[in-house]
Amino acid sequence: MISCLQEDKVRLQEELNATESQRQALSSSPQSQLEGLEVKLSDQTQELNKLCSELGTTDLEKHLEILVLENDRLKQELNGCQLQLQQLRNSLSGCISCEHSKENTLLHKQVTDLQLELGEKVQLLTELEQHLKDVLQEKTDREERLNKRLRDCHLALAKQPTSSVKYITKKVEVESSRTKQDLEEAQARNHYLQEQIAVQRRLLADQEQQLQDSWRTSAQLQAQIMMYEAELEQTRGEMLETFQAMEDEKNQAIEEVFLQARSEMKTVHENLNGVRMNLLSIQPALKTLTSDYNCLKNHVRDFPCLLQDAVNQTKREIYQAVEEAQKTNQDLLRKYKREMQLRKKCHNELVRLRGNIRVLCRVRPITLEDGTGLDTRNIISFDDDDGVLYVTHRGKTTMFELDKVFQPHALQAEVFQEVQALITSCIDGYNVCIFAYGQTGSGKTYTMEGSPEDPGINQRALRLLFGEVAERSADWDLTITVSMAEIYNETLRNLLAKDPSEKLEIKLSPDGSGQLYVPGLIQIRVESVDDINKVFELGRVNRATDFTNVNERSSRSHALLIVSVTGVNLTSGVRTTGKLNLVDLAGSERVGKSGAEGPRLREAQNINKSLLALGDVICALRSKQPYIPFRNSKLTYLLQDSLSGDSKTLMMVQVSPMEKNVNETVCSLKFAQRVRSVELGTMVRRAEKQDYSSRQDYESESPSTAAQQGRLNISHSGGSVVGKTTAGKRRLMASGEVNHRPAALPAL
Ligand code: ADP
Numbered sequence: 001m002i003s004c005l006q007e008d009k010v011r012l013q014e015e016l017n018a019t020e021s022q023r024q025a026l027s028s029s030p031q032s033q034l035e036g037l038e039v040k041l042s043d044q045t046q047e048l049n050k051l052c053s054e055l056g057t058t059d060l061e062k063h064l065e066i067l068v069l070e071n072d073r074l075k076q077e078l079n080g081c082q083l084q085l086q087q088l089r090n091s092l093s094g095c096i097s098c099e100h101s102k103e104n105t106l107l108h109k110q111v112t113d114l115q116l117e118l119g120e121k122v123q124l125l126t127e128l129e130q131h132l133k134d135v136l137q138e139k140t141d142r143e144e145r146l147n148k149r150l151r152d153c154h155l156a157l158a159k160q161p162t163s164s165v166k167y168i169t170k171k172v173e174v175e176s177s178r179t180k181q182d183l184e185e186a187q188a189r190n191h192y193l194q195e196q197i198a199v200q201r202r203l204l205a206d207q208e209q210q211l212q213d214s215w216r217t218s219a220q221l222q223a224q225i226m227m228y229e230a231e232l233e234q235t236r237g238e239m240l241e242t243f244q245a246m247e248d249e250k251n252q253a254i255e256e257v258f259l260q261a262r263s264e265m266k267t268v269h270e271n272l273n274g275v276r277m278n279l280l281s282i283q284p285a286l287k288t289l290t291s292d293y294n295c296l297k298n299h300v301r302d303f304p305c306l307l308q309d310a311v312n313q314t315k316r317e318i319y320q321a322v323e324e325a326q327k328t329n330q331d332l333l334r335k336y337k338r339e340m341q342l343r344k345k346c347h348n349e350l351v352r353l354r355g356n357i358r359v360l361c362r363v364r365p366i367t368l369e370d371g372t373g374l375d376t377r378n379i380i381s382f383d384d385d386d387g388v389l390y391v392t393h394r395g396k397t398t399m400f401e402l403d404k405v406f407q408p409h410a411l412q413a414e415v416f417q418e419v420q421a422l423i424t425s426c427i428d429g430y431n432v433c434i435f436a437y438g439q440t441g442s443g444k445t446y447t448m449e450g451s452p453e454d455p456g457i458n459q460r461a462l463r464l465l466f467g468e469v470a471e472r473s474a475d476w477d478l479t480i481t482v483s484m485a486e487i488y489n490e491t492l493r494n495l496l497a498k499d500p501s502e503k504l505e506i507k508l509s510p511d512g513s514g515q516l517y518v519p520g521l522i523q524i525r526v527e528s529v530d531d532i533n534k535v536f537e538l539g540r541v542n543r544a545t546d547f548t549n550v551n552e553r554s555s556r557s558h559a560l561l562i563v564s565v566t567g568v569n570l571t572s573g574v575r576t577t578g579k580l581n582l583v584d585l586a587g588s589e590r591v592g593k594s595g596a597e598g599p600r601l602r603e604a605q606n607i608n609k610s611l612l613a614l615g616d617v618i619c620a621l622r623s624k625q626p627y628i629p630f631r632n633s634k635l636t637y638l639l640q641d642s643l644s645g646d647s648k649t650l651m652m653v654q655v656s657p658m659e660k661n662v663n664e665t666v667c668s669l670k671f672a673q674r675v676r677s678v679e680l681g682t683m684v685r686r687a688e689k690q691d692y693s694s695r696q697d698y699e700s701e702s703p704s705t706a707a708q709q710g711r712l713n714i715s716h717s718g719g720s721v722v723g724k725t726t727a728g729k730r731r732l733m734a735s736g737e738v739n740h741r742p743a744a745l746p747a748l
């Protein structure tokens with residue numbers, strides 16, 4: 001803003017200078033004209049004087065009058081000029097303060113001087129006029145005298161003789177002609193002078209015209225000057241206002257800064273005082289510090305030696321401590337390993353005591369969907385012993401004894417509680433199998449899969465494993481993978497594959513370890529419940545591919561969920577691999593003798609074959625037979641690793657409590673009883689005898705006797721309702737030579 005104003009100011013200054021120079025030029029122009037006029041006037045005055053001196057005639061008088069008039073007119077013009085000059089001066093008096101005004105004053109002074117000079121000239125002219133008058137007067141006197149003399153001469157002439165008159169006349173004539181000649185010359189000269197005067201007048205008129213033009217230009221310039229001056233004044237006013245505002249701002253800022261500085265100064269003073277006080281109080285402390293510093297300096301000088309000693313000492317101590325810690329560590333590791341072994345041993349002992357193969361029974365509740373007919377009556381009852389149930393049919397009550405019986409009201413969580421320890425042991429590297437066995441509709445899928453709101457063993461097992469993995473994460477790096485497979489018509493299919501119809505083969509591991517593996521069986525790593533749900537959903541969708549009704553398929557095929565847990569102990573580096581096989585078996589119901597043909601018959605044969613093979617394998621394992629017939633079915637062959645050795649098996653036998661299902665219920669319970677009552681060994685039997693002495697009725701045969709019954713070492717406790725079958729028949733069934741669910745199966 002200021003720079004802009006300054007630029008404006010410079011520009012206006014330049015314009016003013018230009019205007020002033022113009023004005024000066026113009027003012028000098030009238031001045032010079034005036035001077036010229038005055039010179040001309042003086043010339044004319046001289047000329048007039050000259051004429052006056054030369055002419056003593058009447059014409060000269062006339063010229064004189066004319067010149068006087070001219071002079072008067074010039075005087076008037078001069079006065080006019082003076083007046084205008086005065087006005088100009090008055091108008092310029094507004095800018096007296098500026099430099100141009102000074103020049104103007106100077107010019108004015110010059111004009112005044114010229115006026116004075118003009119006055120003097122006028123005075124001179126007046127004197128000349130007076131002189132002219134005197135000359136005229138003298139001329140008049142001379143004329144009078146001449147006239148008088150002439151009259152006297154005429155008179156004397158009249159008196160004089162004619163000769164003298166003639167002489168005089170002749171003389172006069174001679175003198176008169178001379179005078180005439182003089183007169184003519186004078187007239188010619190006068191004429192010439194008049195012409196000169198006319199020329200001078202024209203010049204004068206031109207000069208006047210020029211003067212007037214100059215005055216007009218001067219007036220215009222004056223007006224412009226005034227306008228510029230007004231603008232200049234306005235700009236100056238604005239600038240002054242701006243300067244004033246800036247000045248005010250500056251003053252205000254200065255005031256504020258001053259106040260701030262004063263307050264800061266005050267604070268600084270206060271601080272200074274505080275610092276002074278502190279300084280005073282610090283001084284003694286400084287002295288102490290100085291002495292301490294000196295003392296420390298001495299210490300520092302000695303410090304490297306002391307430090308070296310201390311470092312050496314500390315090193316020795318650290319080495320010692322490390323050695324001790326290593327010793328302790330090794331000791332602890334040894335103890336830990338011993339404890340782990342002990343734990344494993346205890347666990348094994350516990351499982352051995354309970355039996356590596358446990359048989360549980362779950363009785364499903366009667367629901368509204370089952371209807372209210374006579375055949376839906378309940379035929380199963382229980383007592384205080386949770387390992388016993390009674391089936392009452394046609395007035396007969398048969399007792400069945402198992403490792404545990406879950407009544408219809410048992411919750412999913414309660415069932416899971418019972419199998420929990422088994423599932424956990426797979427983290428310790430054990431292989432575990434849990435089978436759900438029973439007729440279609442007895443609750444196998446409910447127990448294994450459950451509903452989304454109340455999940456079964458499958459999902460609960462994985463959740464438990466996730467919890468265990470997290471709990472052991474400080475010591476173990478554990479990984480959980482899952483596979484899902486289905487065995488239908490003795491064909492193994494991968495339920496997590498893109499093409500679930502593709503058949504899978506079970507092969508011996510090429511590493512010569514004797515282990516089995518299934519090439520192409522997909523394993524998916526799972527880390528959360530979400531992962532499990534996704535995997536289950538995929539398995540469910542793939543299982544339903546070929547069948548319009550999922551239940552139809554599920555009742556005729558075995559569904560396997562294979563969970564592998566591999567772990568590395570972070571301390572000892574020990575590696576473990578455990579496998580948990582959760583199997584929802586095909587329906588165990590018998591197919592009607594007449595209705596079974598074609599594909600259904602083949603399905604039934606395959607189901608019979610595999611379930612029988614499973615029973616045979618379990619019995620053979622339980623009785624520690626040297627030959628275990630794993631290869632009799634795809635199911636047992638696939639689960640060979642998880643059934644043999646120190647693996648653990650749990651059979652959940654599902655039964656329906658309704659009268660209409662009595663045959664299948666009894667068949668399933670007989671199967672359970674058969675598997676369970678296989679000789680376990682002295683210790684278990686002893687324990688059982690102690691616990692359940694009342695059941696000795698059912699433990700009728702010793703292991704050795706039982707072994708003689710056939711290749712399966714089984715006992716025949718319970719199941720007395722259905723008739724016994726010979727070992728020969730059993731063999732037939734085991735090789736799949738019968739085409740329906742063997743009636744002999746419960747007798748096993
Ligand atoms: P399966 O798999 O043996 O053919 P499901 O598990 O499909 O039998 O069970 C058949 C029906 O009985 C289903 O509707 C299921 O919900 C119901 N059911 C089975 N067990 C129970 C139980 N313990 N509590 C409630 N309902 C059950």
Ligand code: MG
Nearest residue numbers: 444445554555
């Ligand atoms: Mg089912």
